[in-house]
């Protein structure tokens with residue numbers, strides 16, 4: 012599999028806290044996953060509702076930090092600990108997809124750029140018939156890997172792999188995802 016999949020990293024109480032936090036955050040319609048000037052490009056083919064939580068453009072230049080965003084850093088610390096890895100964090104975003112708002116195939120990072128995407132599925136309740144699968148595609152846009160939306164699931168995959176998330180098939184279900192874009196610290200030294 013191209014994506015590593017991890018379940019049960021967080022207990023239900025913490026998952027509920029994360030979901031509530033997201034549900035109370037305002038979203039914009041300009042969350043572009045593959046901006047042409049990665050990591051801060053403003054044009055790309057893939058636009059979902061959502062918002063940037065954290066972004067830095069160099070080691071010491073933080074250009075955005077959302078208020079009261081500690082929980083997303085706490086999650087990141089726990090994921091790092093679980094994976095036994097140390098990462099340089101470029102940005103944190105969350106995405107929100109309403110019914111039938113399928114993501115388009117896109118990449119999160121440059122080829123051989125060493126970018127890694129860590130993605131968490133925050134919806135605490137999810138039924139299989141609601142869809143919302145995460146898909147990995149080849150360069151000809153064929154789906155080569157598909158994963159169900161499982162509450163609390165964490166994916167880790169190379170940013171250069173084409174992927175997308177499908178919107179829910181229920182009119183009043185909203186599909187959230189949280190994404191940390193990172194690079195291995197040891198690769199940067």
Ligand SMILES: [Fe+2]
Pocket residue numbers: 044117118119174
């Ligand atoms: Fe993405």
